[in-house]
Amino acid sequence: MEIMYVNGTPARDDKPLVLVIGKLDGIHKGHQALLNAAAKQKGPEESLAVWTFKQHPLWVLKEDIRFKGSLLPEKEQMEVLEQFGVERVYQVDFTKDYAAISAETFIMEHLSQLNIKRIVVGEDFRFGAGRESGTDDLIDLCSNLNIAVTVVPVIKENGRKISSTKIREWIADGKMESVQAVLGKPYSITGTVVHGEALGRKLGFPTINMGGIEEYVTPKPGLYLGSAEIHHSPDHKEYWNVLINAGFSPTVGGRVYRLEAYLIDFSGDLYDKMVSIHFLRFLRDEIKFDNLDLLVAQMNEDKAEAKLILE
Known part of the structure; x- marks a missing residue:
């Protein structure tokens, strides 16, 4: 798969494309519907491509902290897109200047540089400065370039539109079952195991400390069951x-958000190993105990509860 980094106007290219446009934040079931629709309409000589943004627009434009982290960092996003048959990704450097481009300029000066045969978007797609234009405008503008447009209906789960914003809210609330329902898989964070203070080992519950997790949307503080x-x-x-x-x-006066995992019945050394943590269920809020004995007692209860659930 080719990754084309775009800063401004893309370079001219004659490769025939079916292009999906969207942030594809997390590649949830709604995004999957776009990719599947595009793959079905792609001709034998055409390549499936995606036009997406490196930064989340709401982080760039409003500095909304909820959109600083990623549901799926770039490397993992590219891996998933490749699994859907995507052959080329246009990764756009989204800036405030880029956001000010009009809808007409985006189509007639930017996308016109590419040999696009069909564009695939969701029915709620908006584009241009201030999200000025929708799918009807897209169809009108693309007709000038003989580009077909496919508009995919919004995908709903339990009667509610699937959205990345809602997924982020659920992660912040610890609602991991809801997240899994719309992603089609558990929410996951991948990092490298780093050295910690080894307190868990001293208490009889050795944990792995996850490093390199800063890119991700961080889950609600608390205890989770996962894999x-x-x-x-x-x-x-x-x-x-x-x-x-x-x-x-909080029991040991921690001030920095961390992610630790206790592998049930595991024994061994995982330092410097890459590990993916998959969140399945929120068990309880984070608790500040008066002493370590109370903490250990709660950890034993948590382990027993986890085993009951797993059984």
């Missing part, structure tokens, strides 16, 4: 049930 995917190599992965502690460790 760990240990990446020994591309062809060798190992899976364990885990208790995940997300938050600040």
